[in-house]
Amino acid sequence: MAESTRITLEQVRHVARLARLELSSIEEERLRADMDEMLAYVAKLNELDTADVPPTAQVGEAGTPMRDDEVTSAPAAEQMLANAPSRERDYFKVPKIIE
Amino acid sequence: MHSELNKLTIADAAAMLRKGEVTSLELTRACLDRIKAIEPRLNAFITVCENEAIEQAHAADQRLKSGDAPALCGIPLGIKDIYATKGVLTTCASRILGNFVPPFDATVIAKLRAEGAVFVGKTNMDEFAMGSSTENSAFGPTLNPHDLERVAGGSSGGSAAAVAAHECLGSLGTDTGGSIREPASFCGVVGIKPTYSRVSRYGVIAYASSLDQVGPFAKSVRDAAIILRTLAGKDPNDSTCSARAVPDYEQALTGDVKGLRIGVPKEYFVEGMQPEVEKSVRAAIKNFESLGATTVEVSLPHSSYAIAAYYLVATAEASANLARYDGIRYGLRVKAEDHIDLYNQTRAEGFGAEVKRRIMLGTFALSAGYYDAYYLKGQKVRTLIRRDFDRAFEKCDLIVTPVAPTTAFKLGEKMNDPLTMYLPDIFTISVNLAGLPGMSMPCGYDENNLPIGVQLIGPPFSEEAILRAGDALERMGTFAPRGIAV
Numbered sequence: 001m002a003e004s005t006r007i008t009l010e011q012v013r014h015v016a017r018l019a020r021l022e023l024s025s026i027e028e029e030r031l032r033a034d035m036d037e038m039l040a041y042v043a044k045l046n047e048l049d050t051a052d053v054p055p056t057a058q059v060g061e062a063g064t065p066m067r068d069d070e071v072t073s074a075p076a077a078e079q080m081l082a083n084a085p086s087r088e089r090d091y092f093k094v095p096k097i098i099e
Numbered sequence: 100m101h102s103e104l105n106k107l108t109i110a111d112a113a114a115m116l117r118k119g120e121v122t123s124l125e126l127t128r129a130c131l132d133r134i135k136a137i138e139p140r141l142n143a144f145i146t147v148c149e150n151e152a153i154e155q156a157h158a159a160d161q162r163l164k165s166g167d168a169p170a171l172c173g174i175p176l177g178i179k180d181i182y183a184t185k186g187v188l189t190t191c192a193s194r195i196l197g198n199f200v201p202p203f204d205a206t207v208i209a210k211l212r213a214e215g216a217v218f219v220g221k222t223n224m225d226e227f228a229m230g231s232s233t234e235n236s237a238f239g240p241t242l243n244p245h246d247l248e249r250v251a252g253g254s255s256g257g258s259a260a261a262v263a264a265h266e267c268l269g270s271l272g273t274d275t276g277g278s279i280r281e282p283a284s285f286c287g288v289v290g291i292k293p294t295y296s297r298v299s300r301y302g303v304i305a306y307a308s309s310l311d312q313v314g315p316f317a318k319s320v321r322d323a324a325i326i327l328r329t330l331a332g333k334d335p336n337d338s339t340c341s342a343r344a345v346p347d348y349e350q351a352l353t354g355d356v357k358g359l360r361i362g363v364p365k366e367y368f369v370e371g372m373q374p375e376v377e378k379s380v381r382a383a384i385k386n387f388e389s390l391g392a393t394t395v396e397v398s399l400p401h402s403s404y405a406i407a408a409y410y411l412v413a414t415a416e417a418s419a420n421l422a423r424y425d426g427i428r429y430g431l432r433v434k435a436e437d438h439i440d441l442y443n444q445t446r447a448e449g450f451g452a453e454v455k456r457r458i459m460l461g462t463f464a465l466s467a468g469y470y471d472a473y474y475l476k477g478q479k480v481r482t483l484i485r486r487d488f489d490r491a492f493e494k495c496d497l498i499v500t501p502v503a504p505t506t507a508f509k510l511g512e513k514m515n516d517p518l519t520m521y522l523p524d525i526f527t528i529s530v531n532l533a534g535l536p537g538m539s540m541p542c543g544y545d546e547n548n549l550p551i552g553v554q555l556i557g558p559p560f561s562e563e564a565i566l567r568a569g570d571a572l573e574r575m576g577t578f579a580p581r582g583i584a585v
Contacts, residue, residue, distance in 0.1 A: 059534025
């Protein structure tokens with residue numbers, strides 16, 4: 001694979017910010033190289049003219065299945081909170097958001 | 100008398116259970132003993148559910164005595180650790196879910212529970228099903244039971260190895276780009292990825308939602324048919340799940356493939372493929388001919404673009420699905436000053452290298468300015484790949500191909516190069532992009548005694564035809580299973 005530098009460290013940091021991923025400087029460099037290699041590879045898709053091709057987002061059966069409008073019970077609050085890393089009474093506890 | 104009950108097929112075990120020749124408790128104990136003996140070397144399980152399994156076996160024996168027991172009642176199964184199982188640790192092989200105990204069952208788990216199946220444990224996998232070797236697990240790699248220096252395949256490597264090593268009679272995996280078929284091939288068992296939407300994905304931890312599909316591993320095609328019959332069918336909790344009636348897949352196994360038209364794609368016999376793989380797959384095609392099937396060459400001209408399209412589509416969907424791991428409601432939480440920092444650090448510590456790599460590529464492919472050039476382009480090429488199959492299936496009923504270009508590779512061999520690691524899935528990925536059913540079954544060994552798999556691909560909802568053909572090939576008995584190394 002040709003050595004290319006289409007992805008910059010700045011771009012890696014921007015994408016990491018979007019993805020909410022803190023990266024070490026070693027990870028940043030490693031991911032820059034990996035993404036570069038992957039994007040060089042996927043560039044082969046440009047050999048194909050897809051101007052008139054519709055995208056396929058789903059391959060399942062068409063149509064929205066409908067179900068009867070019946071009341072069902074969701075898991076109880078206690079069950080939903082059982083895995084909470086931090087809780088207070090019936091709430092998930094989070095760091096302060098508003099000063 | 101029954102010293103090796105764990106080696107039975109599901110069909111044989113079910114018959115013996117009904118005749119009272121064996122109890123579920125004996126079967127389950129045989130599997131648990133086997134697990135205890137070899138797990139320190141194999142690492143096919145993340146969690147072994149000894150107490151739960153014994154309890155389920157007792158209940159199954161009661162039900163069997165009453166004479167009203169479904170096919171899988173009392174049968175010990177392994178469950179990929181990607182399925183939500185009520186009250187049982189479910190990690191997806193990730194640190195970020197290292198302590199997660201779901202308050203509910205995935206639909207397929209609930210179905211198996213209703214049949215009285217016994218769950219011996221949760222099997223190892225690549226973290227969030229991302230990988231082709233089960234080396235990306237936070238709990239260490241699963242080894243190949245045929246050669247402990249080699250990988251079991253991925254991402255459902257634990258489920259494949261557990262069945263191959265007789266730790267359970269069958270198991271569940273998931274397949275996003277080949278994650279059932281490739282480890283089935285590497286471990287010498289049967290694995291089927293059904294048509295997209297044939298089986299509910301509710302309660303299956305999502306990797307790439309438009310590609311993921313649930314399916315079984317088994318020691319025979321008949322066993323795979325028995326498990327699939329239970330898994331398939333409509334689910335009000337999964338709006339993508341098909342409402343079509345589920346055929347009796349076991350009834351489809353008539354042994355008759357006369358007149359079946361088998362398509363052989365010229366693009367799937369490529370240079371660089373291990374010669375023994377090509378030889379074994381071509382021998383399987385000859386066997387089909389001797390059974391009265393005819394072969395026809397077909398073309399899938401966009402095959403060489405499948406991996407590129409897949410890694411754009413799958414990583415984009417993964418980046419969205421994995422956004423839910425934020426340390427707030429479940430899983431790992433790293434202490435931090437503010438909530439943004441909490442997300443950043445929790446995800447940094449919780450996800451492994453391959454997961455980060457895919458989140459980054461997917462986030463990039465969906466980001467402003469790149470969406471059209473990458474994500475949308477991938478989805479358009481996906482259409483071309485599906486059209487290739489549509490055209491091929493005008494000329495044939497099933498397509499027969501290799502599963503992977505090589506047999507199981509050595510641990511660590513491909514870990515540092517993402518592209519090389521993605522190549523084992525070269526013959527399986529198109530099937531996911533097109534939403535088709537595909538099955539891997541053993542068809543030979545290489546000179547190192549490593550299993551080789553053959554892949555049978557059909558049009559949507561052709562599972563009966565695939566299973567019938569696979570069963571007919573298996574009945575010829577030309578492929579005799581060999582011993583394993585563990």
